[in-house]
Amino acid sequence: MNEFTTWDILRNLLLAARWTVLLSLVSFIGGGLVGAALLFARIGKGRIGPTFVKAYVELFQGTPLLMQLFLAFFGLGLFGVDVPAWLAAGVALILWSAAFLTEIWRGCVESIARGQWEASSSLGMGYLQQMRHVILPQALRIAVPPTVGFSVQVVKGTALTSIIGFVELSKAGTIVTNATFEPFTVYGLVALIYFCLCWPLSRSSQILERKLNVAHRNH
Amino acid sequence: MSLIEITEVKKRFGDNEVLKGINIDVAPGEVVAIIGRSGSGKSTLLRCINGLEAIDEGSISVAGAQLLPDELHLKALRLKVGMIFQQFNLFPHLTAGRNVMLSQMVVKKTPKAQAEAMAKTMLERVGLGHKFDAYPDQLSGGQQQRVAIARALAMQPIALLCDEITSALDPELVSEVLAVVKELAGEGMTLMMVTHEMRFARDVCSRVVFMHQGRVHEIGPPEEVFANPKTPELQQFLGVTH
Ligand SMILES: Nc1ncnc2c1ncn2[C@@H]1O[C@H](COP(=O)(O)OP(=O)(O)OP(=O)(O)O)[C@@H](O)[C@H]1O
Numbered sequence: 343m344n345e346f347t348t349w350d351i352l353r354n355l356l357l358a359a360r361w362t363v364l365l366s367l368v369s370f371i372g373g374g375l376v377g378a379a380l381l382f383a384r385i386g387k388g389r390i391g392p393t394f395v396k397a398y399v400e401l402f403q404g405t406p407l408l409m410q411l412f413l414a415f416f417g418l419g420l421f422g423v424d425v426p427a428w429l430a431a432g433v434a435l436i437l438w439s440a441a442f443l444t445e446i447w448r449g450c451v452e453s454i455a456r457g458q459w460e461a462s463s464s465l466g467m468g469y470l471q472q473m474r475h476v477i478l479p480q481a482l483r484i485a486v487p488p489t490v491g492f493s494v495q496v497v498k499g500t501a502l503t504s505i506i507g508f509v510e511l512s513k514a515g516t517i518v519t520n521a522t523f524e525p526f527t528v529y530g531l532v533a534l535i536y537f538c539l540c541w542p543l544s545r546s547s548q549i550l551e552r553k554l555n556v557a558h559r560n561h
Numbered sequence: 562m563s564l565i566e567i568t569e570v571k572k573r574f575g576d577n578e579v580l581k582g583i584n585i586d587v588a589p590g591e592v593v594a595i596i597g598r599s600g601s602g603k604s605t606l607l608r609c610i611n612g613l614e615a616i617d618e619g620s621i622s623v624a625g626a627q628l629l630p631d632e633l634h635l636k637a638l639r640l641k642v643g644m645i646f647q648q649f650n651l652f653p654h655l656t657a658g659r660n661v662m663l664s665q666m667v668v669k670k671t672p673k674a675q676a677e678a679m680a681k682t683m684l685e686r687v688g689l690g691h692k693f694d695a696y697p698d699q700l701s702g703g704q705q706q707r708v709a710i711a712r713a714l715a716m717q718p719i720a721l722l723c724d725e726i727t728s729a730l731d732p733e734l735v736s737e738v739l740a741v742v743k744e745l746a747g748e749g750m751t752l753m754m755v756t757h758e759m760r761f762a763r764d765v766c767s768r769v770v771f772m773h774q775g776r777v778h779e780i781g782p783p784e785e786v787f788a789n790p791k792t793p794e795l796q797q798f799l800g801v802t803h
């Protein structure tokens with residue numbers, strides 16, 4: 343049996359962690375873009391847009407992310423489409439993130455006082471002008487902390503993609519464990535790496551929240 | 562000719578008929594006070610005139626132009642009629658100066674330098690020239706409300722609607738806002754204001770409208786309405802507020 347040093351283990355895990363980081367970034371940024379598009383459909387004046395987005399959000403929030411991954415991976419396979427694990431993982435996580443981000447941002451837009459809409463209306467501004475100059479600048483500021491906070495969920499969400507065979511940090515942990523038979527060391531290190539990724543995010547979310555609150559009071 | 566013509570205006574919220582056929586004509590330069598009990602429809606009437614609420618029946622016209630519920634007509638109307646709210650509704654992310662500049666630049670496409678000059682002038686006019694760079698939360702309620710007035714004036718409206726603009730203020734701040742309104746009235750601005758300041762209504766307004774249960778219950782010059790209330794409802798209302 344081979345002898346693995348702790349450094350060997352850590353090195354392999356860190357190499358796999360790159361995929362966790364990459365998948366998180368793709369999911370978060372992609373989810374943000376899709377989420378922004380959904381947001382405008384959701385708060386727009388149309389009939390179909392809001393209904394569609396509402397259903398979309400309920401679907402993705404009402405089912406486990408794991409099921410969504412399975413459906414993206416095996417579901418498309420049923421139709422004869424051969425989906426590589428990375429693609430299924432990316433698509434599922436982007437759509438999942440989009441649902442949550444849309445909902446977070448909708449809350450932020452709707453938390454802007456009705457008086458802001460009325461005052462800008464009474465000054466003659468149209469819907470897009472109100473959005474652009476009055477509502478979104480205020481909503482954005484409120485949205486930053488919960489958005490950064492949600493990025494932690496995305497990082498943790500990527501762990502599930504190991505189940506459909508995408509080799510990121512968790513999957514690498516399993517592979518390395520099978521080779522070394524040192525589950526405690528390996529998963530301990532895996533957890534530590536996740537923590538190093540997530541903690542700065544949740545911490546900065548807290549700091550931003552405090553900063554923006556103070557800024558809102560005093561500028 | 563009247564500047565604002567309100568004819569048989571009705572407004573319902575569901576089953577609740579809030580305005581039951583309102584007729585008021587306002588001449589240019591007139592200052593009209595609207596008084597009445599809570600829930601009598603005063604705010605709703607002003608909001609209808611500004612198109613914030615759509616009317617169900619009747620018609621409203623300002624300077625000869627009909628109020629129609631499409632974007633273009635609404636915008637044209639709102640350029641003629643400004644509105645000041647009880648809660649000021651300044652844009653909290655912009656300085657006082659920027660608050661006054663924004664709609665000029667966005668709606669009227671006024672060049673920045675010109676909008677800035679106008680903002681300075683208007684803030685001077687309400688006595689806040691030195692607060693150009695202050696954010697709303699650095700200003701007192703009275704100052705915020707005066708910025709809101711400057712912001713509306715910068716659009717050069719021909720009439721202003723004021724909905725209880727001093728009701729959210731501490732008592733000692735009421736007079737500074739009323740002083741500004743009084744000055745505007747003196748300069749010939751057409752004003753329709755919902756107010757609980759009876760003394761102000763008596764001193765400054767040319768006519769007083771007493772609303773009761775969605776109708777204009779009494780209307781007339783302040784001397785008459787305050788000294789000789791004809792209906793028991795108005796008598797009771799004035800008795801209560803005195
Ligand atoms: N958006 C709305 N939806 C449903 N009902 C409304 C709405 N706005 C006002 N109302 C109702 O219309 C009636 C008149 O309200 P309005 O605000 O015009 O009264 P008001 O005379 O301004 O009273 P106050 O002195 O308290 O401001 C009230 O019964 C109120 O409940």
Ligand SMILES: [Mg+2]
Nearest residue numbers: 603604605725
């Ligand atoms: Mg009211």
